[in-house]
Amino acid sequence: xxxxxxxVTMTAAADTVGREPLLSIRNVAxxxxxxxxxxxxxxxxxxGEFLTILGESGSGKTTLLxxxxxxxxxxxxxxxxxxxxxxxxxxxxxxxxxxxxxYALFPHLTVEQNVAYGLRVAKRPEAExxxxxxxxxxxxxxSAHAKSKPSKISGGQQQRIALAxxxxxxxxxxxxxxxLSALDxxxxxxxxxxxxxxxREVGISFIFVTHDQEEAMVMSDRIALLRSGELEQVATPRxxxxxxxxxxxxxxxxxxNLLKAxxxxxxVRCAPLTWHAALPDGPALFSLRPENIHLAAGxxxxxxxxxxxxxxxxxxxxxxxxxxxxxxxxxLVLVVRTPGSGGALNDVELEFSPxxxxxxxxxxxxx
Amino acid sequence: MFSRAYKAAVTLPPLLWVTVFLxxxxxxxxxxxxxxxxxxxxxxHSWNLDNYGQLLRVNVYWQTLLRSMWIxxxxxxxxxxxxxxxxxxLSFYAGRKKDLLYQLVIIPLWVSYLVRAYAWKTIxxxxxxxxxxxxxxxxxxxxxxxxxxxxxxxxxxxxHIYTPFAFLPIYAALEHIPRNLVEASHDxxxxxxxxxxxxxxxxxxxxxxxxxxxxxVLSLGDFLAPLLLGGPSGIMxxxxxxxxxxxxxxxxxxxxxxxxMLLLVVGLLFFSEKLEKKWSFS
Numbered sequence: 001x002x003x004x005x006x007x008v009t010m011t012a013a014a015d016t017v018g019r020e021p022l023l024s025i026r027n028v029a030x031x032x033x034x035x036x037x038x039x040x041x042x043x044x045x046x047x048g049e050f051l052t053i054l055g056e057s058g059s060g061k062t063t064l065l066x067x068x069x070x071x072x073x074x075x076x077x078x079x080x081x082x083x084x085x086x087x088x089x090x091x092x093x094x095x096x097x098x099x100x101x102x103y104a105l106f107p108h109l110t111v112e113q114n115v116a117y118g119l120r121v122a123k124r125p126e127a128e129x130x131x132x133x134x135x136x137x138x139x140x141x142x143s144a145h146a147k148s149k150p151s152k153i154s155g156g157q158q159q160r161i162a163l164a165x166x167x168x169x170x171x172x173x174x175x176x177x178x179x180l181s182a183l184d185x186x187x188x189x190x191x192x193x194x195x196x197x198x199x200r201e202v203g204i205s206f207i208f209v210t211h212d213q214e215e216a217m218v219m220s221d222r223i224a225l226l227r228s229g230e231l232e233q234v235a236t237p238r239x240x241x242x243x244x245x246x247x248x249x250x251x252x253x254x255x256x257n258l259l260k261a262x263x264x265x266x267x268v269r270c271a272p273l274t275w276h277a278a279l280p281d282g283p284a285l286f287s288l289r290p291e292n293i294h295l296a297a298g299x300x301x302x303x304x305x306x307x308x309x310x311x312x313x314x315x316x317x318x319x320x321x322x323x324x325x326x327x328x329x330x331x332l333v334l335v336v337r338t339p340g341s342g343g344a345l346n347d348v349e350l351e352f353s354p355x356x357x358x359x360x361x362x363x364x365x366x367x
Numbered sequence: 368m369f370s371r372a373y374k375a376a377v378t379l380p381p382l383l384w385v386t387v388f389l390x391x392x393x394x395x396x397x398x399x400x401x402x403x404x405x406x407x408x409x410x411x412h413s414w415n416l417d418n419y420g421q422l423l424r425v426n427v428y429w430q431t432l433l434r435s436m437w438i439x440x441x442x443x444x445x446x447x448x449x450x451x452x453x454x455x456x457l458s459f460y461a462g463r464k465k466d467l468l469y470q471l472v473i474i475p476l477w478v479s480y481l482v483r484a485y486a487w488k489t490i491x492x493x494x495x496x497x498x499x500x501x502x503x504x505x506x507x508x509x510x511x512x513x514x515x516x517x518x519x520x521x522x523x524x525x526x527h528i529y530t531p532f533a534f535l536p537i538y539a540a541l542e543h544i545p546r547n548l549v550e551a552s553h554d555x556x557x558x559x560x561x562x563x564x565x566x567x568x569x570x571x572x573x574x575x576x577x578x579x580x581x582x583x584v585l586s587l588g589d590f591l592a593p594l595l596l597g598g599p600s601g602i603m604x605x606x607x608x609x610x611x612x613x614x615x616x617x618x619x620x621x622x623x624x625x626x627x628m629l630l631l632v633v634g635l636l637f638f639s640e641k642l643e644k645k646w647s648f649s
Contacts, residue, residue, distance in 0.1 A: 071550050091553040104551035107648035108569045118555035121565070151648060169555065 020082065022047045022205050023068070023173055028077030030063055030229075037063050038229045041077070045173070045207060050199050052208045052216040055226035056252075061209045062101075064226070065175050068207065069098050081172065097166035098175040102182065103158045105150035111161050112137070112146040118169040136168035139198070156187045163195070167202060174199075176208045180215065192218055213253045217241065225249055227363070248363035250287035255323075257293075257334050259286040259357065268354070271330040275306045275354040285360050290323060290337035292356035296349040305353045310334065312345040326350060393629070399622035408616055418623035428607065428624065435603040438522055439587040443533070445526040446582040447575065450534035454574075455567075458541035469538070476531050484595045487524045491515040491596070516598025524596055525586040532585060533578035540574025541567070572646040580639040584632050604628065 021044035030038040038060045045051050055061040066072040068079060070091030079087040086094055097118070105114050115136055119129045137143045140160035145153055150161065159179060166174055179195075180188045196219050199206050210216055216223050217237040225232040225240065225248075233245040244250035247258055261270035263279045270286070301307045310326035313333070317340070326334050326348060336350060401414045422428050453472065461468050475483065490496045493510035501507045513519055544567060552562040590605035597603065604624065611621030 069550075069554060071553075091550070092556050092558055096554075098551070098554045100547050100551060102545075102547065104545065104547040106548060106551070106566060108646070117552070117557070117565075121552075121555065121557040121561050149648070165555070 020047075021045060022049075022081065023086075023207075024080040025064075025068070026078045026080065028064070028067060028074045028079065030060070030067060030072065030075050036229055038067075038074075041226075041229075041231055043224055043231065043234065045205050048203045048205055050196070050206045050208065050219060050221045052210060052220035052223045053226055054210060054213060054216040054223050054252075056211055058228075059226045060229040061211075061226050062177055065098075065177055065207065065209050068173075069096055069175055070094050095171055096173045096175060097169055097171040098177065099159075099162045099166050099179045101177045101179065103150075103162040103179075105158055105161055105165070107150055109149075110146065111142065111148050111150065111153070114150065114161055115165045115168050117165060122169075132168055136164040139167070139201075140164045155182055156191065159183065159191065163198070167198075167204070171204060173205045173207065176206060178209055178211070181210070181212075188215075195219065217253070223253075225252065227252075232363070243358055244287055244360055246361045246363045247285055247287065250358070250360050255290050255335060255337075257288045257290065258360075259288055259332075261286055268357075270332070272328060272332060273306060273308060275357070277354060277357075277359075279359065285362055286357040287360045288334075288352060288357045290335045291321075293334060293336045293350050293352045295336070295338055296351040301351060302353075304355075305351050307349055307351045308334075309347065309349050311347055315345060324348075396622045396625055399619050400626045402619045404617050404619060410618060418620045419627075421620060422623055422627065428604075431602060431607055432604045432624075432627070434518070435587055435605070438518055438525070438601075438603060439583045441522045442525040442529060442586040443579050443582040445522070446530045446533035447537075447579055449526070449530045450578060451537055451571075451575065453530075454534050454538035454541055458538055459567075472531055472534055475527075480528065480591060483528055484524055484592055487520065487527070488515065488596060491520050491523075515596060516601065518597065518601045520596040520598075521593050521601045521603070524592045525589055528592070529582045529585050532581040536577035536581065537571060537574040540571040540577075544570045569646070570648070573643040576639050576642045576646070580635065584635060587632070588628065 023045040025041055025043040025045075028038060028041045029036070041064060043051075053061045053064060063072060067074050067087070070086075070089065074087055077087075078085060081095070086096075106117065109117070112133055115133045116129050119132060124132075133146075134143065137146055140163055142157060142160050142164065145157060145161075150158055153161070159182075162179070176195075180191050183191060192215060208216075208219060220237055222234060222236055223240050224234045227248055233240055233249045235243070235245075240249060241253055244253065244256075250256040250258065259270045259273070261268045261273075261284045263269075263277070263281050263284050265281065266276055266278060268275050268277050268279065268284065268286075296307055308328050310328035312324050313327050314325040316323045320340070321337050322340055324336050324338060324345060326336055328334055328350070334350060399410075400418055401416065403411050403413060403415060403417055405411050457465055457468050457472070488495070491514040492498070493512065493515065495515070497514060498507075498510040501511065502509075548566055548570070549562055552566045553559075557565060587603075588605055590603060590609055593601045593603040593606050594609075597606075608621045608624050608628075611617045611624070615621075
């Protein structure tokens with residue numbers, strides 16, 4: 001993925017600076033027996049924000065969502081919504097609604113009855129229920145299927161109904177547990193766009209759980225990257241991509257070259273590369289994105305940039321770009337993303353700007 | 368996929384079994400129900416509808432049939448009232464003890480029917496456990512007579528015996544309900560009570576129908592419990608059939624009653640299957 005492919009709006013996140021957070025997760029931990037699933041998670045969600053909890057399977061992302069919804073109890077820590085302590089309340093008292101991974105539509109009720117469920121148990125007047133259900137079904141373009149049973153509609157349609165069923169209650173916060181994972185790729189991309197614009201339209205905060213980094217980039221105001229039960233980095237997609245905090249973040253989100261280097265007296269050495277950076281002496285780890293390395297043009301390097309010769313070992317055509325693996329000697333292999341070169345490459349000279357090499361923390365193994 | 372010979376080899380034995388041991392006896396019974404018994408106690412193969420006429424004319428027959436249905440209905444009701452909460456608790460709240468408790472519910476089925484019926488006799492008799500206790504704590508002066516040799520005793524015993532049969536399909540239906548539906552209901556603001564009545568119960572109806580059918584059909588045809596514990600007032604239709612085929616030596620009339628019961632049960636099974644289909648959504 002190139003930076004230009006990442007359609008992100010940072011404005012929403014910036015808007016919220018200084019405002020009271022809608023949801024505040026404070027030092028939440030969860031263990032099942034001796035198995036610690038979440039460790040000391042603190043995270044704020046702003047009003048109207050689209051926050052994605054991104055992580056591999058087993059990272060604890062679904063558990064965190066279930067703690068917010070009330071289906072799991074945290075072993076330690078608190079969850080607050082404004083002035084209200086959420087984690088002491090049963091799920092049916094929380095003004096939070098969930099879109100479940102497998103939709104969890106009631107099979108014995110029609111689409112319409114499913115959507116009306118929340119309003120009906122809240123004993124709203126029938127006239128109000130009817131108009132709000134109609135409105136919700138319109139919003140997800142499912143009015144034509146109001147009388148169908150869930151088993152008679154497609155997966156994508158069930159997805160919309162699950163969304164309408166949650167949104168009709170006008171929750172302050174909507175939780176989405178990998179809601180798109182059961183859809184095929186095309187429908188998935190289409191739903192990503194729809195979901196994002198729907199969220200803008202209704203202005204409700206979304207916490208979206210996914211393991212798909214591309215999905216997280218496309219949709220989120222902010223991404224909370226979870227790894228083995230701990231938050232690795234919380235930032236906007238641009239930040240997390242451009243300035244990953246850790247080696248794991250750099251590798252999990254997009255492709256990267258991880259450079260193990262040694263700093264001595266302001267000189268960064270990663271054989272056979274050398275560049276200058278104002279860093280304390282000692283070992284250092286850098287992330288250098290493939291698209292930030294270019295095939296050198298002309299005879300002289302641009303001011304401050306680093307050049308290195310190498311031999312192309314592998315070349316993969318990706319349509320708009322090509323990924324090439326270049327062996328630079330001393331065991332250093334760089335992955336480079338270039339615009340289509342139009343032919344086979346052999347010996348090349350590479351160039352990058354040291355400012356694009358981002359210092360990252362090591363990500364030690366966790367159990 | 369499979370050869371013809373293989374298919375035939377697999378289907379033939381059960382087909383033969385059903386024909387020889389089920390269809391033919393039924394057919395024979397059906398024929399018998401149109402025959403009659405002569406004064407000299409021989410069966411005359413002259414076709415007539417007298418037996419069915421007698422069934423309608425003689426009060427004791429249709430009244431006993433009605434009483435049997437009434438007893439079976441009560442057994443069904445009580446089995447459901449006991450079996451449903453038990454199944455619900457086991458399926459939703461038993462946690463790790465689930466398997467153990469499930470076995471405990473099933474174990475009585477391994478004990479001979481007769482033993483269980485006799486056990487109730489010891490409990491309910493006029494010098495039985497229950498009466499002794501009641502007199503000991505001075506709740507009554509004399510033993511309560513209605514406890515044994517009454518429809519009460521029959522309903523109680525049959526309920527005890529057939530509750531596991533009602534429990535099993537209900538438990539299976541409850542286990543089948545995806546737990547995320549329960550979570551979704553809570554998530555949408557429904558209290559546990561609302562969730563039960565709006566989600567769990569409707570989805571368990573096929574199990575309830577199957578359980579009710581088991582309890583009703585099995586207790587309708589029961590003859591041991593009324594024989595041992597029913598007394599004269601607790602007689603059921605099967606006892607009449609037994610005596611007609613036995614001491615009374617009126618096979619044709621017994622066959623006619625049996626055939627009516629068979630029709631009743633088949634009709635019931637048909638109806639319950641329709642009901643189950645209507646309420647299943649998988």
